[in-house]
Amino acid sequence: MTDRYKGRPRADLANLAGMAAAAGQEARAVAARRRMQPLRLTDEERHLAIDELSEQFAIGRLDEVELHRRVDIANEAVTHADLQPAFHGLPQPALYAPTPRQPGRWRWAAFIGAVWLALPFFLTGLVFLVFGREIAAAIFALPALAWTAVIWRWAKAPTRKPRRP
DSSP, rough: BBBBBOOOOOOOOHHHHHHHHHHHHHHHHHHHHHTTTTOOOOHHHHHHHHHHHHHHHHTTSHHHHHHHHHHHHHHHBBBHHHHHGGTTTTTOOOGSSSOOOOOOOHHHHHHHHHHHHHHHHHHHHHHHHHOOOHHHHHHHHHHHHHHHHHHHHHHHHHOOOOOOO
């Protein structure tokens, strides 16, 4: 399907949702960098920045002279704002990557709600099984067990890791 005005393929809903999610992740990363700018660098953060610069040299984005210039900037940096020029034109170091969100307690609350919804169906299936109606028991109890298992897997699953560009 193409856009009749420009002749380009029209973006579908999934593509738009993906772009919105990427923009949200990028905005969080920019906000994290902005919050960290006035903070002083620790020795460990400085070493991480120099390691990132060394990695950029190893993959060929920097030559040796440029690497030394940027390492000097990183060594002389006092705050995170002073460190930013060392990464001008390069990907930002992992130091500024937002921490992944942990699954919240609300997932477990949803699991408990799902168990309470499935419980009457499971108990009805047990009653049918006691009275010799195996097929009716299976019709009631098995979907309830499957529903509970799926929601349990969802509740215990970790959040997705952010994609690297």
